Amino acid sequence: MKVSKEIVRRYNHLRRNVRQIRDNVNVQSVLPARGSREDFMYEGTFFEAVGTILVIAQLFGLMPVHGVKAKHPSKLRFRKCSLRFLLCIFYTISIFILTLLSLYWISRTKLEFGKLVFFTFDFANLMSLVCFLDLARKWPKLMVEWYRIEKYLPQLKYQFDKQKMAYQIKMVSLIILFSSMAEHLLAMTVGAHAAANCPTIRDPIKAFYMASYPQVFLIFPYSDALGSLAKFFNIIATFAWSYTDLFVIIISIGLASKFQQINNDLFKIKGKVGIRTNFWTEYRIYYREIVMLVGIVDTAVAKIILISITNNLFFICVQLLRSLDKKPTFAHTFYFWISLIYLIGRTLAVSLYSASINDESKKPLEVFRSVSREDWCIEVKRFDEEVANDTVALTGMKFFKLTRKLVLSVAGTIVTYELVLIQFHQDDNISDWDPCLSKNETAKKIVFG
Amino acid sequence: MKVSKEIVRRYNHLRRNVRQIRDNVNVQSVLPARGSREDFMYEGTFFEAVGTILVIAQLFGLMPVHGVKAKHPSKLRFRKCSLRFLLCIFYTISIFILTLLSLYWISRTKLEFGKLVFFTFDFANLMSLVCFLDLARKWPKLMVEWYRIEKYLPQLKYQFDKQKMAYQIKMVSLIILFSSMAEHLLAMTVGAHAAANCPTIRDPIKAFYMASYPQVFLIFPYSDALGSLAKFFNIIATFAWSYTDLFVIIISIGLASKFQQINNDLFKIKGKVGIRTNFWTEYRIYYREIVMLVGIVDTAVAKIILISITNNLFFICVQLLRSLDKKPTFAHTFYFWISLIYLIGRTLAVSLYSASINDESKKPLEVFRSVSREDWCIEVKRFDEEVANDTVALTGMKFFKLTRKLVLSVAGTIVTYELVLIQFHQDDNISDWDPCLSKNETAKKIVFG
């Protein structure tokens, strides 16, 4: 191919043209040009919006990358000799040791679901830490590309629109992190309450730690210090779990908002007559850039998504399995249901937020449908077919696509599973609440006290 | 975009043109113009057709909206200080209390499928009441839009065609409401019969109420008045349940009939040569309007559909689970099977009527397939592709689409579930009807006695 240089020149020319066309159309948008790096307040970029949340993550050893609060993504750096990197490595190794202890504990005693839970919890969070470490390496490049595409898209006019995404991200983060903390505190309260009434071990602190971290105290003799350490890493792991879910949501909000921006412009001209072909070409290219961005992001965060989804599904199944067990105290029952509802709610939130990317990517179809006969041209048709045929969505390593349909099929499977479980535990089919049908004694006990 | 005003003018011009084209084609149709509001007898609108059925619903506290029997949907009003609104609120609160009683009852005793049924029944009907209340607020706007689109479509020529939809809706309503009442009376008869033979409680009325509303009499001491009250709200709840299903069917008939109207016109020209491009443009726009109407209606009634479907599926599963239990008397057995068949029949009716929207929306494809080579133009192709690619259907909050395919997959799941259940209950595999294989005693008892 000899044409290369010539072609690159012509292509860049074309892109410049597209830019000019856009500027003519949105003639009001005399916004700061791409180059100027001075006035960065409220630019509305994703990089800006996630800064604070990444700082919080770094406290717990996730995403050890420098410059997350900088003014421009080009300042992002991944350095191996830095405090946050060392913190991350330290946490990773510690949780790796915990995982090994769990595995050893399982291999030495009878395999049980209850034990598998300990191992899975440790293992999944270890994987989270490792994946975020891996992502941190790719983060600088990813953010630069994301920034580039954000700048390439038509700029938002109003401060309100620019702040919207950042506001949404912050609210979701607050809600998830606080509810996660609340759930964890509740778990501890219930555990402490049970420990205080432990019939075999007098010291409540010892009882608490021994019930909470059996994998540790099977091998090492009990000491308060070791218990506190285990508790500390347990907090780290719990944060990693919540943060994995939160991260998928944040990414999804960021990507969906880009589609929304395009859709807003498209819906403004819905049903109007006399739209120029240039307009469709321009927006097709914008749409294409966002689809490309989704692809790049998907490749980068694929493992994190897979961990988030499988981990949540596993724990939902485990909890459902336990839902029919008799709980020792009312506190346990109460915590169990709160925890299950929280878990299902969070999983639903992850699923629906990530499905929203796909939902938004399909919306332009509605605009194409109402294009008038005169304006219907080969460019609209091409745009239409691309939107209709391609499935734009985050994926779990290309095995499944995160769409609304997936949410339903997963929910259906879980309900079927629960129905089968209930069926297994159904032993006494003669109902005990109908005084005329049930055995007299049970009936009396219920009806008369 | 400066073009707006100019464009709106041109677009309206276009729509007027389309209208003229249509009038030229259907030159016979010198029907009352859109404006005239005098002679409203048998206009064939959906608003007219559902008037009476909504009045009945309002007696039971559903859809508290004024003006349902008015001549024009613009007269519809949702008022907060009205008798029907207060009635609705009163019923809602009462059933809310019943739901709380069920929840309390469940939380205090062992979790059982039989008890879950009480709770689910109360909870689902509470949700129905709330959703219909919510829908009542949106109803006036929805009906105006529906009316506008009905008037925009080519008018039906014959009185017979106009009355068809209303007749269909009335027949279905009659059948469902009467069969529902019959089923409820049968249930009461069986309950009364069992109560009369109750070994523990002498008073048959008391026995009946205590067996029917255990959630109430666990907390409150028994009194006949309280029992009657519980019965009254039970009737309200039962009506709400039936009406939810009926409502989905009515909505489906209304929407499907619009597609049928378009299809009738299209099938008239099937296989003919010399169809003008204008014709296809016109009908594509009509088709698009109906699709839009389906979208608006779907958004408004999404929750009601979801309640109807999930509620029915839940009760089918519960009944199937019970299908293998031993029933105390033949009356119970008889009622059980009648009730199950009725439940499955009603669920099938809801599914198939709502799937009919999708079926009708796909029919134009057959017409496009037989367009001759000379008439094949870009407009037919566009119409063809839109019909082929879009799935027009009511949805359960966008999670699933109500199509024939869904009916099959749901039926398949239920059959599998029942097979697994039968398998669980299969204990004695040596058949007792073959005198040569079975144990002698059983065999003798069957064959000779």
Added chain:
Amino acid sequence: MKVSKEIVRRYNHLRRNVRQIRDNVNVQSVLPARGSREDFMYEGTFFEAVGTILVIAQLFGLMPVHGVKAKHPSKLRFRKCSLRFLLCIFYTISIFILTLLSLYWISRTKLEFGKLVFFTFDFANLMSLVCFLDLARKWPKLMVEWYRIEKYLPQLKYQFDKQKMAYQIKMVSLIILFSSMAEHLLAMTVGAHAAANCPTIRDPIKAFYMASYPQVFLIFPYSDALGSLAKFFNIIATFAWSYTDLFVIIISIGLASKFQQINNDLFKIKGKVGIRTNFWTEYRIYYREIVMLVGIVDTAVAKIILISITNNLFFICVQLLRSLDKKPTFAHTFYFWISLIYLIGRTLAVSLYSASINDESKKPLEVFRSVSREDWCIEVKRFDEEVANDTVALTGMKFFKLTRKLVLSVAGTIVTYELVLIQFHQDDNISDWDPCLSKNETAKKIVFG
């Protein structure tokens, strides 16, 4: 629409043109014109091919229609006062009585899978009889239409090609009817053998009849005559069952062979250059006619297909359920497995033959893919898109489409079901064939004894 008459004239003109174009292309095919009804030997029509098989069916009371061996389908008549109609009615009523007896038997004793089988067998075959009676009414019209389309398609040149379909239908019929008979005789032999060794009833004939028709002898006192009568209707029912499957296969062969005929012509020009647009138009219309034929046939035989598929699936599930039971004698074991393999084989045959319609309908795609750039025109594109987008297949009342994919999903479900069953029956996990692991006694018995 005033244009109608003019248009019909022009359309017929077009079709005549298409016919001329075809005759020019296949200039060698100077075959008997459509009108001549003299030399009907080996015309290769479906009507001819199924004549004999319908005569056989009429002996067993199925498809009571006159003129099945006539020279032209226009001679077909459905008459209510004819011997074959009365025979059909008589059989139907008799099997209806048997079904009622089964239902009564079930309702009086404990519900059991084994008993359900009796009822389902009688009920399904009753339905078959009724559906074939219903089809017989539509058959004359259906055959005329089928004949018309067969004549409209380009005629086959060679006697060999013409006889192919009829030969295939005859072979399949022979194989299925004979194997079905063999299976039935084997069942009787096994039953007779068991009856001869019956410990409770001395008379082997009585034992045989009582074990075979428990639903009859629960109500009526035993008599040899009644037993023989039950046996007779049992043979009728068994034939109806086999014939339902056979009929679906025959219909599928008939329809698939039409697509094959078109495909043969299309594949002759695969990869060639210089194909005229006329050619594609012509074959698109042929293709369209066959698709229409599939639609008409599907509507007519929908119920028969549904009965065939559900009946077979039900019996496969039942047999699998029994597959793990202990059989009383080796003869029973042997019969059981032969019977199960036969059942699965026949169901597979029905599925694959009907899926072949869909397979054949998709084959033209391969030809379109190799059309050269010069010949690629709007007509090829239209043909291509119609073939690619439409799913042409027989359906089970529009709920599912009979394609290869369906076969797999059904097979998958059955295998999963069997795996779950095996799991249930798995009680003793310590294998008894490993002398070092199993309990000593069992091991010894196997290894040394």
Added chain:
Amino acid sequence: MKVSKEIVRRYNHLRRNVRQIRDNVNVQSVLPARGSREDFMYEGTFFEAVGTILVIAQLFGLMPVHGVKAKHPSKLRFRKCSLRFLLCIFYTISIFILTLLSLYWISRTKLEFGKLVFFTFDFANLMSLVCFLDLARKWPKLMVEWYRIEKYLPQLKYQFDKQKMAYQIKMVSLIILFSSMAEHLLAMTVGAHAAANCPTIRDPIKAFYMASYPQVFLIFPYSDALGSLAKFFNIIATFAWSYTDLFVIIISIGLASKFQQINNDLFKIKGKVGIRTNFWTEYRIYYREIVMLVGIVDTAVAKIILISITNNLFFICVQLLRSLDKKPTFAHTFYFWISLIYLIGRTLAVSLYSASINDESKKPLEVFRSVSREDWCIEVKRFDEEVANDTVALTGMKFFKLTRKLVLSVAGTIVTYELVLIQFHQDDNISDWDPCLSKNETAKKIVFG
């Protein structure tokens, strides 16, 4: 059709033109012309790449075809009177006898999963041998066609690119064959260890053989020679199993690499402006040739794929079923998990490698999406639609397509199955690791002992 000869001439002309166009584009590629058969080093053909692996297979009686290491596939011959053919026949018969012995053993004793495994293992590998024998007959023709298409595609420029596929194939073969051997040796070690500690049989060799081949020694009296023979054929069968999987992987690498070659060229011009229509026509034809090759190969190896997939799935299910059994020694536990992980890993490898064909075949879509407005022409559109609509993949006899989606649905089914299994085995829900909740004795034993 009189046009045939003329058309063939014109079509060949066209293909020659395409070749010329290509040569002009890749003007650097002055590679050895198609005809010259001299300098065959590193040609990069699939035939070359699989030579050595086929030789190894022939030692174990698979693929008895001559000339696999020849310079040109036209030298391949399938001869019935040759040593490798006789070896193959001998192995086939021997394993057939083993299969019969297993069947006899099963039919005489109680049906058990453990025994079914022996039979399935023998039967599946027998089928493998037969299918490879069948494939050997088709292999010469298949390789010639494959070679023809490889030569028709644009030639690779660099030696590195040419050797890549062969290198990949060799590495995968090495890994799979060695890990398979390691797994087999491990199995033998565990068996020998168990035999040495056998409580019933003193002679460890006898104990080993009797536990390993119970189907043989149920009928024949024990002798060391017979045991060794059984071991020998067991090795043959094990190799056949591994090789079946390996073969599917190799075929997949070969086909995917052809798509990669085309994709590399397409991605070079991604986003460039001024691509000539000729280019798209040319690459569409290349793409079409590879699709055709996939079709031919799929038909030839369909049975082998089906055996590979079903066999692996069956053994995974069996192993999962056993995963919850108590193992007699730690050695058994260790071997069990290693073996299960190996089995799942190999199945995943087969699935993902075969899914890669489909993945690669979809990649051109990305290039079409970024074609500029000026270059968008009917040829790009046609190419685009063909790539988007056709599913190019290996299939299991057309029942299912080997895509990434299939992998997920299979994995999902397996996980669900395992969850149900765990549920069955869950008996004691009170966890034994929480000292405060569990029964005191167990707790003490774990915590303090």
